[in-house]
Amino acid sequence: xxxxxxxxxxxxxxxxxxxxxxxxxxxxxxxxxxxxxxxxxxxxxxxxxxxxxxxxxxxxxxxxxxxxxxxxxxxxxxxxxxxxxxxxxxxxxxxxxxxxxxxxxxxxxxxxxxxxxxxxxxxxxxxxxxxxxxxxxxxxxxxxxxxxxxxxxxxxxxxxxxxxxxxxxxxxxxxxxxxxxxxxxxxxxxxxxxxxxxxxxxxxxxxxxxxxxxxxxxxxxxxxxxxxxxxxxxxxxxxxxxxxxxxxxxxxxxxxxxxxxxxxxxxxxxxxxxxxxxxxxxxxxxxxxxxxxxxxxxxxxxxxxxxxxxxxxxxxxxxxxxxxxxxxxxxxxxxxxxxxxxxxxxxxxxxxxxxxxxxxxxxxxxxxxxxxxxxxxxxxxxxxxxxxxxxxxxxxxxx
Amino acid sequence: xxxxxxxxxxxxxxxxxxxxxxxxxxxxxxxxxxxxxxxxxxxxxxxxxxxxxxxxxxxxxxxxxxxxxxxxxxxxxxxxxxxxxxxxxxxxxxxxxxxxxxxxxxxxxxxxxxxxxxxxxxxxxxxxxxxxxxxxxxxxxxxxxxxxxxxxxxxxxxxxxxxxxxxxxxxxxxxxxxxxxxxxxxxxxxxxxxxxxxxxxxxxxxxxxxxxxxxxxxxxxxxxxxxxxxxxxxxxxxxxxxxxxxxxxxxxxxxxxxxxxxxxxxxxxxxxxxxxxxxxxxxxxxxxxxxxxxxxxxxxxxxxxxxxxxx
Numbered sequence: 001x002x003x004x005x006x007x008x009x010x011x012x013x014x015x016x017x018x019x020x021x022x023x024x025x026x027x028x029x030x031x032x033x034x035x036x037x038x039x040x041x042x043x044x045x046x047x048x049x050x051x052x053x054x055x056x057x058x059x060x061x062x063x064x065x066x067x068x069x070x071x072x073x074x075x076x077x078x079x080x081x082x083x084x085x086x087x088x089x090x091x092x093x094x095x096x097x098x099x100x101x102x103x104x105x106x107x108x109x110x111x112x113x114x115x116x117x118x119x120x121x122x123x124x125x126x127x128x129x130x131x132x133x134x135x136x137x138x139x140x141x142x143x144x145x146x147x148x149x150x151x152x153x154x155x156x157x158x159x160x161x162x163x164x165x166x167x168x169x170x171x172x173x174x175x176x177x178x179x180x181x182x183x184x185x186x187x188x189x190x191x192x193x194x195x196x197x198x199x200x201x202x203x204x205x206x207x208x209x210x211x212x213x214x215x216x217x218x219x220x221x222x223x224x225x226x227x228x229x230x231x232x233x234x235x236x237x238x239x240x241x242x243x244x245x246x247x248x249x250x251x252x253x254x255x256x257x258x259x260x261x262x263x264x265x266x267x268x269x270x271x272x273x274x275x276x277x278x279x280x281x282x283x284x285x286x287x288x289x290x291x292x293x294x295x296x297x298x299x300x301x302x303x304x305x306x307x308x309x310x311x312x313x314x315x316x317x318x319x320x321x322x323x324x325x326x327x328x329x330x331x332x333x334x335x336x337x338x339x340x341x342x343x344x345x346x347x348x349x350x351x352x353x354x355x356x357x358x359x360x361x362x363x364x365x366x367x368x369x370x371x372x373x374x375x376x377x378x379x380x381x382x383x384x385x386x387x388x389x390x391x392x393x394x395x396x397x398x399x
Numbered sequence: 400x401x402x403x404x405x406x407x408x409x410x411x412x413x414x415x416x417x418x419x420x421x422x423x424x425x426x427x428x429x430x431x432x433x434x435x436x437x438x439x440x441x442x443x444x445x446x447x448x449x450x451x452x453x454x455x456x457x458x459x460x461x462x463x464x465x466x467x468x469x470x471x472x473x474x475x476x477x478x479x480x481x482x483x484x485x486x487x488x489x490x491x492x493x494x495x496x497x498x499x500x501x502x503x504x505x506x507x508x509x510x511x512x513x514x515x516x517x518x519x520x521x522x523x524x525x526x527x528x529x530x531x532x533x534x535x536x537x538x539x540x541x542x543x544x545x546x547x548x549x550x551x552x553x554x555x556x557x558x559x560x561x562x563x564x565x566x567x568x569x570x571x572x573x574x575x576x577x578x579x580x581x582x583x584x585x586x587x588x589x590x591x592x593x594x595x596x597x598x599x600x601x602x603x604x605x606x607x608x609x610x611x612x613x614x615x616x617x618x619x620x621x622x623x624x625x626x627x628x629x630x631x632x633x634x635x636x637x638x639x640x641x642x643x644x645x646x647x648x649x650x651x652x653x654x655x656x657x658x659x660x661x662x663x664x665x666x667x668x669x670x671x672x673x674x675x676x677x678x679x680x681x682x683x684x685x686x687x688x689x690x691x692x693x694x695x696x697x698x699x700x701x702x703x704x705x706x707x708x709x710x
Contacts, residue, residue: 037671037672037674038674038675040626079671079672080667080668080671081667081671081672081674081675083632083667083674083675085627085630085632086619086620086627087437088667090433090619091433091434091437091664091667092667094429094430094433095430095664095668097429097430098429098430099430099668111622111624112620112622112624112626112627115540115620115621115622116619116620116621116622118621119546119619119621123546124429137540140540140542141540144542183532185528185529185531185532186528186624186625186626187624187625187626190528190531190532212532214525214528215528215626
């Protein structure tokens with residue numbers, strides 16, 4: 001029997017637990033992070049969540065740490081993989097709160113995982129500044145979990161601003177009023193489609209083609225062919241990462257002739273621009289940033305230098321901003337979690353996105369909603385209360 | 400019913416152990432209670448799984464399907480019905496679904512049954528998604544006042560019911576019939592046992608129990624969506640835990656669940672970047688070193704012990 005691999009594993013276990021024990025010294029601020037490193041959401045989390053955490057901890061510690069009660073304290077990051085499984089998220093948050101004695105915990109990734117963790121954040125009094133948890137239930141959730149904060153916007157705002165962008169194009173005479181709308185048949189895709197349909201009808205659009213496809217569908221050519229046959233002026237897909245790429249690819253193959261082409265989640269990923277190059281020009285997507293602002297450019301450069309990858313043009317910067325907010329609140333009131341939560345409700349924070357404050361529903365009212373690939377960069381074209389929106393351009397072919 | 404002295408002693412011991420377990424939330428309200436919920440959940444799922452799969456040797460991968468149905472029953476009904484009604488309703492729906500599936504598939508044998516049950520979770524998930532998509536249903540939020548201690552006690556109650564049911568089935572004609580079916584189905588049929596009926600009857604137990612477990616755990620997840628409710632990994636975890644313990648005894652899965660939950664906990668807290676990899680290696684080691692599960696290990700130790708005593 002080959003014993004060596006088992007021995008190696010055993011020694012690795014011993015070393016790891018020894019390290020974990022010795023690292024818990026008193027001088028550091030222990031900050032916990034739990035998010036997918038494996039499972040269905042790992043693709044998104046490794047682009048959006050983990051690199052921004054790594055960057056922030058790196059920058060704070062390079063600068064000598066956070067100033068707490070006049071003393072500099074370094075950050076010690078404790079990471080766990082929840083395998084995209086809410087049961088694991090719950091266990092990890094519990095472990096961070098009671099075994100690792102974390103001072104603060106960074107909000108998990110994704111709507112479902114954030115909400116699974118919310119009762120525990122609430123019970124142990126941790127502020128939870130959620131980023132990738134987009135919902136219309138913010139008022140109810142903030143009432144139930146008073147320490148939960150929302151930064152990335154609401155489902156209805158994301159859908160409504162797409163309708164508004166298209167309405168403006170139509171009213172400017174750039175296109176007609178025929179829309180093809182499709183959605184991925186999964187939680188967020190269904191929510192967006194349900195919110196958008198009455199808004200399109202109210203705005204006087206004619207939905208000439210409407211369909212949905214199951215999550216994980218490989219062959220999306222029937223969707224694009226069906227849409228093309230209805231001869232729409234605009235194509236809108238409430239899509240997830242794999243199908244955002246799949247639909248774009250099919251639209252290129254079919255040479256889908258529309259004046260506006262929208263895909264939702266993952267359109268702002270640097271990988272999207274990288275894969276489709278010039279063909280991505282004019283593609284609309286969920287989210288956005290102001291890529292011309294010096295603060296974002298500085299962040300993007302540091303992100304690439306520290307993590308080796310570019311940030312996405314939406315939630316990456318917001319994730320980083322949520323950590324800036326946490327850091328500023330800690331510096332203002334110290335390690336008392338209750339005081340930090342109270343500070344979050346009252347104060348305005350300077351972040352790379354501009355000033356952020358939370359309203360009576362613990363929600364950040366200023367966020368990006370629609371962006372567009374223009375000249376190899378994904379630029380925000382619609383937002384709620386953010387500066388730096390650029391005019392929309394017409395989609396002209398796929399070359 | 401005639402109970403022997405050993406039966407009565409075992410019942411009293413079991414009741415005592417249950418009483419000790421029920422005190423856990425009073426001792427610790429955090430980390431250990433959280434682990435307790437996980438252990439209780441897998442105990443319920445693995446024990447009920449082994450009730451059917453132990454004697455019949457049919458490997459069912461349908462746990463995630465029933466579990467997901469249960470979470471949706473709570474998710475859809477929490478605003479209009481009391482919680483205990485929802486748990487009961489989930490049990491009934493789970494049993495009916497299991498009966499339908501059983502009628503359609505328990506005439507299949509071996510690998511065909513395994514594949515069908517694996518597909519079932521995906522089928523139910525797609526049906527629910529289809530309904531949500533066509534009705535424009537938004538995400539489901541389960542906001543209740545039920546805390547971890549409450550969930551733990553619910554699961555403990557369910558575990559008691561499962562163990563009692565298992566014990567009663569083991570003593571009944573149905574249990575006897577199933578053991579014969581497991582040994583040789585042809586012989587069972589020739590002895591006048593209605594094999595299909597017996598299997599369907601028993602398959603309804605894990606179906607109902609898994610659905611009730613899902614219904615009880617829905618408040619813990621707060622937000623219900625298909626990809627989380629019907630995660631196929633759950634089906635595999637249950638099978639692995641039951642087999643690690645040993646599916647041939649009523650208490651077998653329990654001795655698999657406890658070490659396995661602790662092992663997973665140690666791995667995920669010490670290897671945050673290689674969790675899945677190390678879990679995979681642990682599986683290989685377990686299968687290699689413990690082919691018959693902990694029950695087999697204990698049996699071996701007993702034989703050695705008794706043998707020494709005799710000599």
